[in-house]
Amino acid sequence: MFVRTDxxxxxxxxVVFLTNTVLGAGILTMPRGIxxxxxxxxxxxxxxxxxxxxxxxxxxxxxxxxxxxxxTVFQYSAIIxxxxxxxxxxxxxxxxxxxxxxxxxxxxxxxxxxxxxxxxPMWAIVIPFIWAGAYLVSxxxxxxxxxxxxxxxxxxFVLLLSFAVSFRLFDIDNLRxxxxxxxxxxxxxxKSSILVYAGCEVVLTLVAxxxxxxxxxxxxxxxIAIPFGLYLLTVVFVVGGLSIDSVMTSAWPTIDLIRSFxxxxxxxxxxxxxxxxxxxxxxxxxxxxxxxxxSLGLSQVFKLPFPAVLLGMVPVIYLAAMVPKSLEDxxxxxxxxxxxxxxxxxxxxxxxxxxxxxxKKGRIAHG
Amino acid sequence: MVSRIxxxxxxxxxxxxxxxxxxxxxxxxxxxxxxxxxxxxxPAPVEKDLEAQGAEYVKQNKVMATVQIIPIKAMGSKxxxxxxxxxxxLNVSGSGDSILEIFRQFSIRLDRPIIGxxxxxxxxxxxxxxxxxxxxxxxxxxxxxxxxxSTMVFLSHGQAREALESSQPNDVPAFHIRDMRLNQxxxxxxxxxxxxxxxxxxxxxxxxxxLQNIVTGGGELAFSGAGIIKGASGHWIGTLGQEDxxxxxxxxxxxxxxxxxxxxEDNEPLTYEIxxxxxxxxxxxxxxxxxxxxxLSFEGRIIETWSKRRMPTSDTHAEKLAAIIEERVSAMMQTxxxxxxxxxxxxxxxxxxxxxxxxxxxxKKAKDDWDDVFSRSKIDLDCDVTITDFGSFVEK
Numbered sequence: 004m005f006v007r008t009d010x011x012x013x014x015x016x017x018v019v020f021l022t023n024t025v026l027g028a029g030i031l032t033m034p035r036g037i038x039x040x041x042x043x044x045x046x047x048x049x050x051x052x053x054x055x056x057x058x059x060x061x062x063x064x065x066x067x068x069x070x071x072x073x074x075t076v077f078q079y080s081a082i083i084x085x086x087x088x089x090x091x092x093x094x095x096x097x098x099x100x101x102x103x104x105x106x107x108x109x110x111x112x113x114x115x116x117x118x119x120x121x122x123x124p125m126w127a128i129v130i131p132f133i134w135a136g137a138y139l140v141s142x143x144x145x146x147x148x149x150x151x152x153x154x155x156x157x158x159x160f161v162l163l164l165s166f167a168v169s170f171r172l173f174d175i176d177n178l179r180x181x182x183x184x185x186x187x188x189x190x191x192x193x194k195s196s197i198l199v200y201a202g203c204e205v206v207l208t209l210v211a212x213x214x215x216x217x218x219x220x221x222x223x224x225x226x227i228a229i230p231f232g233l234y235l236l237t238v239v240f241v242v243g244g245l246s247i248d249s250v251m252t253s254a255w256p257t258i259d260l261i262r263s264f265x266x267x268x269x270x271x272x273x274x275x276x277x278x279x280x281x282x283x284x285x286x287x288x289x290x291x292x293x294x295x296x297x298s299l300g301l302s303q304v305f306k307l308p309f310p311a312v313l314l315g316m317v318p319v320i321y322l323a324a325m326v327p328k329s330l331e332d333x334x335x336x337x338x339x340x341x342x343x344x345x346x347x348x349x350x351x352x353x354x355x356x357x358x359x360x361x362x363k364k365g366r367i368a369h370g
Numbered sequence: 371m372v373s374r375i376x377x378x379x380x381x382x383x384x385x386x387x388x389x390x391x392x393x394x395x396x397x398x399x400x401x402x403x404x405x406x407x408x409x410x411x412x413p414a415p416v417e418k419d420l421e422a423q424g425a426e427y428v429k430q431n432k433v434m435a436t437v438q439i440i441p442i443k444a445m446g447s448k449x450x451x452x453x454x455x456x457x458x459x460l461n462v463s464g465s466g467d468s469i470l471e472i473f474r475q476f477s478i479r480l481d482r483p484i485i486g487x488x489x490x491x492x493x494x495x496x497x498x499x500x501x502x503x504x505x506x507x508x509x510x511x512x513x514x515x516x517x518x519x520s521t522m523v524f525l526s527h528g529q530a531r532e533a534l535e536s537s538q539p540n541d542v543p544a545f546h547i548r549d550m551r552l553n554q555x556x557x558x559x560x561x562x563x564x565x566x567x568x569x570x571x572x573x574x575x576x577x578x579x580x581l582q583n584i585v586t587g588g589g590e591l592a593f594s595g596a597g598i599i600k601g602a603s604g605h606w607i608g609t610l611g612q613e614d615x616x617x618x619x620x621x622x623x624x625x626x627x628x629x630x631x632x633x634x635e636d637n638e639p640l641t642y643e644i645x646x647x648x649x650x651x652x653x654x655x656x657x658x659x660x661x662x663x664x665x666l667s668f669e670g671r672i673i674e675t676w677s678k679r680r681m682p683t684s685d686t687h688a689e690k691l692a693a694i695i696e697e698r699v700s701a702m703m704q705t706x707x708x709x710x711x712x713x714x715x716x717x718x719x720x721x722x723x724x725x726x727x728x729x730x731x732x733x734k735k736a737k738d739d740w741d742d743v744f745s746r747s748k749i750d751l752d753c754d755v756t757i758t759d760f761g762s763f764v765e766k
Contacts, residue, residue, distance in 0.1 A: 117515050118515060120391065120392060120393050121393060121515065122392070122393035123392040123393045124392075127392055176723055176727060179726075179727040180726060180727045180728075180730045183726065183727075183730030183733075184730065184734075245567060245571060246571040246575075248570075248571040248572070248574040248575040249567055249568075249570045249571035249574065251574070252570060252574050253570075259519055259567060262518045262519050262520060262567075263518075263519045263520050263565055263566075263567040264520050264565075265518075265520050273518070
């Protein structure tokens, strides 16, 4: 059998990789976060605007990555900003990836414990997932991407099926009036709607692994367009099915939507169970992405062997997952992660690009 | 060698999932309840006997909860016990102040733990809703992770626990009530059931709404009208009759079926079967004055008449009969609107939502005391009845 030795991914694998990294626990809680900030049914507009902003951000990150073929952000930040400042920026990014990995695995455990396996201890869910993740990540980006290619169609199919069946609850009046309070609420919700794209920072390393980096713009925009479309669909169906008042008070609004009806005579009467089970796989993919990114970062910054870093990360991720004491803490952490992602965006792609432009100009002038 | 040891170790790990789910519970060891009735607090008959022997704990008896357990044991095997064969369900009542605490008290009386995954129907007595608010009663039911938000909620005129009793053998009242919705195609007196998730949204928004009302008698039950829950207080304030209820369903677009019966000039019954209903509510704002224009148009056929006169199936005659039906349906709608605006001063027909969509700024000003504003608004009614045919009957 043909085994790749260069550990590169094709463009379609890159699309799925980005999609599965962004699309995680957010889809279960996102309608609440945005609606709470806005208090109007216009959340779908906010998602539209937020998505456009994120696409611009991704464009910038890809362009930056394309300047350094085959190099990840952990390597080229040192080239652009110097060894120490670049290393510090990389460490920030690594810390961010670790906390997102912990957050994803914790959300996974919370959903499982509340709806599926009441009575199972938290560690009995978290630890097997971390080990399974470590096994997958040890295979490198190619094996991760191939697992994603298997998981992605299944989860999307079940999600779309659940939404299609939930159409019986859909009431267009729940989404009206459009812009009843004008534009200010849309702007207020914008922050929350950009937060749901947290994780798109992987673009900074992903471009380096692409077999054909020249297709990176298309692939990365495609990879973000899928979560963008699904987020739009989610808010429309969840708010349209439950109304904003119910969404605002629900801990997991998307699951509550699916729990709000029974399909008598269907092969599964209650779609929340298939949805939750496949969504666990999705959150697992999510987690693996960040696990991979943070381990990769550490090994590249400190020039350590990747397998050793990976094993060392296992307890760190476990601790990161167990830090929040309550569900409220978990949601709080989710918000913090979103804010961190904004700060990191200002620090890394924007600042690095500026410095890079200045240095390039300088070199041309002197050269 | 190393890789072989590693493979063997990995294989050993595979034995771990063989043990199955960590927290699995066999369904035979659980008492699944399909119905829940909430009544005003008073010790249930069995409880009185138990309490007489000192089976007590600290409580104020604010509510009595009855769960309808579907015994799996009795279902499959043919029991010699006649009683068990008659009733495929078991009702257990207990009273106290907290619904969860009452549920846990059941655990010192039953042989299996009760589980709410398959709760289908909740019946609340109107009397209880006079004393407690909807929010208080629904709090636990919405928080719990077993009970699904798809559970349907009903009101009962008398005691709610009686709605969960049936004299028919092999009839589980909870399933009976759940399946009643199948009749919606025949009459709009059967409302679309209100689920827990709807109640959550409605009471969070302080909106008033109606719940189907159940009356019982002779071991049978009937859906009769609907009880009004006032959004501002969360209490039950009154009941709409059967005809008001179907008018409400037609108006709010949730029902499109039923019959309209009127009396012709000889006072003989004339029955019109509805094929479709179209309803349109337009709001108008003039300064602080809010008014609505309701247009209802019915399409259907004359399906029964006791008239001794000739019944030509001509268009001119159809128009004459349509006028009789129109007058009747207008009167029914007027009665409903009068009840909502003057008797109960409550908007349960979605006028507020129409206003919020059509005139968002006016709604914002009025929404805090909407029921009050609604009761003072002018509502114009416009009914239109079309007769498409006279059934399989032609006469010149």
